[in-house]
Structure formats: C-alpha cells, structure tokens
Amino acid sequence: MTRPAVRIRDVHKSFGNTEVLKGIELSVPKGSTTCLLGPSGSGKSTLLRCIAFLEETTSGLIEIDGDPLGFADPGGGRSRTRLSAGDIRRVRAKIGMVFQQFNLWPHMTALGNVTEALVTVQGMKRSAANEIGNQQLARVGLSDRGHHYPSELSGGQQQRVAIARALALSPDILLFDEPTASLDPELTGEVLNVMRELAETGMTLVIVTHEIGFAASVGQKIAFLDHGKLLLDGPPAEIFGTPRHPRLEQFLETYLDRGAATLV
Amino acid sequence: MSTRLFELMLWAAGKTVLLSAISIAIGLAIGLLVCAAKLSPRRLLSIPATVYVSLFRGVPLLVQLLLIYNLLPVLGILVPSEVAAIAGLSLCTAAYQAENLRGGFNSVPRGLIEAADMVGMSPWQQLRRIRAPIAFRLTLPALVNEMILILKASSLISVVGVIELTRMAQNLSASTFRPLLFYSVAGAIYLVICWLVAGGGSLAERLMRTGSSR
Ligand SMILES: Nc1ncnc2c1ncn2[C@@H]1O[C@H](COP(=O)(O)OP(=O)(O)OP(=O)(O)O)[C@@H](O)[C@H]1O
Ligand SMILES: [Mg+2]
Numbered sequence: 001m002t003r004p005a006v007r008i009r010d011v012h013k014s015f016g017n018t019e020v021l022k023g024i025e026l027s028v029p030k031g032s033t034t035c036l037l038g039p040s041g042s043g044k045s046t047l048l049r050c051i052a053f054l055e056e057t058t059s060g061l062i063e064i065d066g067d068p069l070g071f072a073d074p075g076g077g078r079s080r081t082r083l084s085a086g087d088i089r090r091v092r093a094k095i096g097m098v099f100q101q102f103n104l105w106p107h108m109t110a111l112g113n114v115t116e117a118l119v120t121v122q123g124m125k126r127s128a129a130n131e132i133g134n135q136q137l138a139r140v141g142l143s144d145r146g147h148h149y150p151s152e153l154s155g156g157q158q159q160r161v162a163i164a165r166a167l168a169l170s171p172d173i174l175l176f177d178e179p180t181a182s183l184d185p186e187l188t189g190e191v192l193n194v195m196r197e198l199a200e201t202g203m204t205l206v207i208v209t210h211e212i213g214f215a216a217s218v219g220q221k222i223a224f225l226d227h228g229k230l231l232l233d234g235p236p237a238e239i240f241g242t243p244r245h246p247r248l249e250q251f252l253e254t255y256l257d258r259g260a261a262t263l264v
Numbered sequence: 265m266s267t268r269l270f271e272l273m274l275w276a277a278g279k280t281v282l283l284s285a286i287s288i289a290i291g292l293a294i295g296l297l298v299c300a301a302k303l304s305p306r307r308l309l310s311i312p313a314t315v316y317v318s319l320f321r322g323v324p325l326l327v328q329l330l331l332i333y334n335l336l337p338v339l340g341i342l343v344p345s346e347v348a349a350i351a352g353l354s355l356c357t358a359a360y361q362a363e364n365l366r367g368g369f370n371s372v373p374r375g376l377i378e379a380a381d382m383v384g385m386s387p388w389q390q391l392r393r394i395r396a397p398i399a400f401r402l403t404l405p406a407l408v409n410e411m412i413l414i415l416k417a418s419s420l421i422s423v424v425g426v427i428e429l430t431r432m433a434q435n436l437s438a439s440t441f442r443p444l445l446f447y448s449v450a451g452a453i454y455l456v457i458c459w460l461v462a463g464g465g466s467l468a469e470r471l472m473r474t475g476s477s478r
Pocket of ligand 1: 015020038039040041042043044045046047
C-alpha cells in the first residue's frame with residue numbers, strides 16, 4: 001500500500017482548558033476526496049487547520065506524504081520534537097488551502113493573487129507567472145476576470161480565484177474549509193462544480209462541508225466528527241447507508257430539515 | 265493689499281507647506297520605526313516606544329517646541345530655527361502616526377495573513393507584500409487627517425522664530441494696522457491648502473480602492 005497523503009495520529013488540540021480534538025486518528029489516501037462532516041463546534045475547522053499547520057496540535061503527530069509536519073516523533077517513547085521553520089515550510093508547500101472567507105488580498109487583481117507566490121516566493125519571472133496564472137484562472141472558468149480586483153467579483157468568483165491561487169503552486173493536497181458556506185445559494189453550484197472537476201483529476205482533497213449531497217456523491221471517504229472525536233470514517237455508501245449511526249442520523253435530520261442539502 | 269504684500273503672504277504660505285511636508289515625511293519615517301518597535305514582542309523595544317508615544321502625545325506641541333528650541337543650544341547644537349521647528353513637528357506627529365499605523369497593522373484581517381502563510385511567504389515577504397500595503401491603505405485617511413492637523417499646528421512654530429504664514433500675517437497686520445485683512449487672507453490660504461490636501465487624499469483613496477487608475 002502506498003503512503004497516505006495525510007496521516008493523523010492521536011491528535012489532541014486544546015484551546016486553554018477546552019479540549020477541542022480528543023485523539024483523532026485518520027488517514028487520507030492519495031488521490032482521494034475526503035469530506036469532513038459534523039455538527040457546528042465539533043472541531044472540523046480546527047482539525048483542518050491543524051493539517052495546514054495554521055494551528056499547532058497539543059499532542060500527536062501529523063504526517064504529510066510520510067513527512068512529519070511541525071513535530072516529529074524521535075522514537076523510543078520520548079516526547080515529540082519541534083521541527084525547524086524551514087522544515088515546516090518545506091512540508092507545508094505540499095498543501096494548499098481554500099478558506100470560507102476566500103481571503104483574497106484586496107489590493108491585488110485576481111491574476112495578482114494567483115501569481116503572487118510564484119513571483120515572490122518562487123522567484124519566477126512575471127511573464128512566466130502570468131502564464132501559469134492565466135491557465136489556472138481558465139481552469140476555474142475566470143479567464144476574462146484576471147484584471148478585476150476582488151471587490152469587483154461575486155463571492156463565487158472570488159472563491160474560484162482563491163482555488164486558482166492554491167492550484168497555481170501545484171499542491172499535492174488541497175484543503176477546503178466550508179468553501180461555499182458564505183456564498184448565496186445560487187453561487188454555490190459554480191464552486192462545487194470546480195471542486196468536482198478537481199476531484200476527478202485525482203488530486204487529494206480534504207473538504208469540510210455542510211453540503212451533504214456533494215459529500216455523498218464526490219467523497220470517496222466520509223469522516224464524521226462529533227465533540228472532537230472521529231465517530232465514523234468510511235466510504236459514503238457505508239456511512240450513509242442504513243442502519244445509520246444515531247448521531248449521524250440526528251445530524252442529517254438537522255441539515256435535511258433545514259433544506260440545506262439532499263441526500264443523493 | 266498691494267501685490268508686494270500678497271507675495272509676502274504667499275511666500276510665507278510656501279514656507280508653511282514646505283516645513284509641514286518635511287515634518288510629515290520625517291514623522292512618517294519615525295512613526296514607522298516606533299510602530300514597529302511597539303508591535304515587537306521584545307519589551308526592550310516595545311516599552312520605549314510606548315513611553316515615546318505617551319510623552320509626545322501628552323505634552324502640548326507648543327511646550328515641546330519651546331523645550332526643543334531651548335534645549336538644543338544647551339546641548340551645544342546650534343541650528344537654524346527652521347530645523348528646530350521641523351524637529352519639534354516631526355517628533356510630535358511621529359507619535360500620532362505611529363499609533364495610526366499600529367491601528368492599520370492590527371486591522372489587517374488574520375485570514376489574509378493565513379492565506380500568505382499557506383502560499384509559503386516568509387514573515388518578511390508577508391510584511392512587504394501583504395501587511396504593509398493593506399495597513400497603509402487602512403491608514404491613509406488618518407494620514408491625511410494628520411497632514412491637515414500638522415499644517416494648521418505649524419502656526420505654532422512662530423514661537424521659535426520661524427516666519428511662516430501666521431507670523432507673516434501678524435507682522436503685516438502690525439505694520440499696516442489692517443489685522444482683519446491679513447488674518448482673513450491667512451485663514452483663506454490655510455483653508456485652500458487643507459482643501460487641496462483633503463482632495464488629494466480622497467483621490468488617492470479612490471485610486472487605491474480599485475487598486476489602480478486602470
Ligand atoms: N482560536 C480559538 N480559541 C478558542 N476556542 C476555539 C478557537 N477556535 C475554535 N475554538 C473552539 O473549538 C471548538 C471547535 O471549533 P471549530 O471551529 O473547529 O468547529 P467546527 O466544527 O468547524 O464548527 P463550524 O461548523 O461551526 O465551523 C468550538 O467550541 C470553538 O469555540
Ligand atoms: Mg468551521
């Protein structure tokens with residue numbers, strides 16, 4: 001078996017005295033789409049942010065394609081050691097992230113957002129970076145919007161620019177934290193379609209979402225979090241098929257009642 | 265008013281603008297340093313910066329100017345009064361600008377910095393490409409405000425012997441016995457300068473909102 005894209009080993013995370021993640025074990029197979037579901041406050045964003053190293057875990061280890069992220073296990077039962085900033089940056093370069101609030105830089109055009117790291121971080125020539133940037137914008141259906149500023153774009157367009165920004169660095173793994181949650185309902189489709197296409201290209205995706213229909217149809221793996229614990233982890237047919245776990249049943253009812261999604 | 269006297273008023277207005285502009289620019293540079301020191305996690309830097317800001321914001325500018333003007337010769341530094349005036353104005357505006365800048369830097373949304381983290385930017389690259397440009401845009405209205413305040417506060421530097429717009433009006437009033445005329449003209453000139461500055465500020469803001477003039 002090949003190494004998983006992400007391996008999470010007994011991860012705990014506390015904010016002050018509140019333990020938000022309580023011993024998570026999860027592995028994300030390469031080239032698959034994993035959807036993280038769970039009620040509000042269950043720790044989905046925190047887990048995703050730990051995988052991106054935007055939050056530091058309190059204990060446990062996370063490996064990205066076999067490389068330890070942030071902390072390493074020295075073996076022999078000794079406590080974990082912190083890795084250098086350079087090591088962290090090197091491993092994190094394999095990860096891209098798409099945020100609920102898009103987080104586009106407002107003083108740069110769409111193309112500027114997409115090419116910024118190519119030029120600033122990778123030292124690429126402006127013309128070469130623009131070429132890649134335009135390709136990525138085309139991939140998310142925004143070839144004609146490169147010179148627009150974020151404030152001149154709709155929410156759905158902004159989120160697609162954010163996806164193009166992440167794609168431009170050709171990450172191995174793309175993380176999404178509720179990418180459609182701050183969009184008007186009529187704009188979620190265009191973003192979900194882009195994500196569906198990405199999933200088909202065989203990129204590794206980890207998606208926190210409340211779009212249960214999308215999760216059921218696109219996800220190869222569903223992880224259900226509840227109160228900081230990974231309650232369920234398996235293929236959608238198994239997770240959503242009957243009999244269902246009572247907590248999942250309860251969760252689905254809340255979302256289906258709200259009309260937020262329909263089970264496929 | 266004869267043309268000759270009006271020219272004198274304009275010359276004095278030029279001096280007001282020049283000294284204010286130099287002070288604002290130097291104040292911005294010092295303000296950036298003070299702001300950086302104040303945001304630093306090292307107390308060796310942040311405490312002196314805090315003390316600086318509270319001193320220069322807490323003592324009236326007039327008192328600061330008189331102190332600097334009288335202190336420099338004691339220290340054996342003999343400079344033209346213009347230099348003393350610029351020193352006083354810059355040190356004072358630096359304290360306010362440092363606070364404005366700090367507000368700007370603290371208002372850069374966290375998510376924008378996290379996005380920069382995720383594309384691998386180093387702290388210095390983030391500062392240069394993301395945090396500083398955004399903070400500057402957020403600070404611009406306050407900077408324009410500060411320019412206007414300093415333009416008007418520059419009337420105080422007459423106490424250290426600089427002949428600027430207010431002092432010129434005073435002198436000409438005394439020699440011609442027409443105070444109403446000269447103070448009105450001085451007031452009108454200040455007003456026009458401030459309008460121009462405010463207008464330039466809104467223009468800059470508009471250009472920056474869309475990012476460029478394109
Ligand atoms: N920076 C923080 N400081 C303190 N508590 C936090 C912080 N971030 C998250 N929490 C807490 O951790 C818990 C899990 O939060 P998290 O954002 O991971 O939930 P979530 O599953 O993503 O919820 P939602 O569906 O509402 O986004 C919540 O109780 C939240 O209040
Ligand atoms: Mg969340």
